[in-house]
Amino acid sequence: MAGATVALTASAIGLPTPRRPRLHPALVQLGRYALVGGVGTGLNVVLFLVARTWLSAVPANVVAIVLSTLVTTEANRRFTFQAGHGRRWRTILQNVGTMVFYAFYGSAVLLLLHAVVEGPTALMESIAVASASVLGGIARFSVMRLWEFAPAARPEALPVAERPTAPVG
Numbered sequence: 001m002a003g004a005t006v007a008l009t010a011s012a013i014g015l016p017t018p019r020r021p022r023l024h025p026a027l028v029q030l031g032r033y034a035l036v037g038g039v040g041t042g043l044n045v046v047l048f049l050v051a052r053t054w055l056s057a058v059p060a061n062v063v064a065i066v067l068s069t070l071v072t073t074e075a076n077r078r079f080t081f082q083a084g085h086g087r088r089w090r091t092i093l094q095n096v097g098t099m100v101f102y103a104f105y106g107s108a109v110l111l112l113l114h115a116v117v118e119g120p121t122a123l124m125e126s127i128a129v130a131s132a133s134v135l136g137g138i139a140r141f142s143v144m145r146l147w148e149f150a151p152a153a154r155p156e157a158l159p160v161a162e163r164p165t166a167p168v169g
Contacts, residue, residue: 043068
């Protein structure tokens with residue numbers, strides 16, 4: 001018996017197994033999206049302020065948007081929605097659509113700021129750009145979550161007529 005070992009498992013002696021609380025997948029994605037969005041907004045503001053030293057507000061905003069959107073879109077694809085590589089043309093179309101949206105939206109916010117405030121500072125412009133980015137980000141998350149990376153419907157959530165059936169053997 002000297003070489004025998006005794007293995008006890010938690011279930012053998014009745015100890016409870018620790019459980020981690022599970023969050024709803026949408027909440028996990030929203031948290032990850034907020035993290036990526038926060039980093040992306042910070043990157044956008046830094047790029048805007050750097051580009052602003054050479055360019056006027058609207059072109060500087062477009063440069064910052066193009067660069068930060070490329071980074072955040074790929075980060076959201078891989079980290080937030082864990083989608084990996086998508087279809088090449090769909091990915092390109094989504095990136096272009098996102099950049100065009102933010103370029104027009106951010107430029108409109110800057111033009112409105114210049115119409116309302118006489119001679120706004122670069123700090124005021126960057127705050128306007130960051131605020132617009134947060135509001136646009138909420139819309140972007142909704143589109144990405146509900147359309148592009150929509151979770152597959154669970155069979156029990158489908159109407160009975162649409163539920164997949166197991167092959168009869």
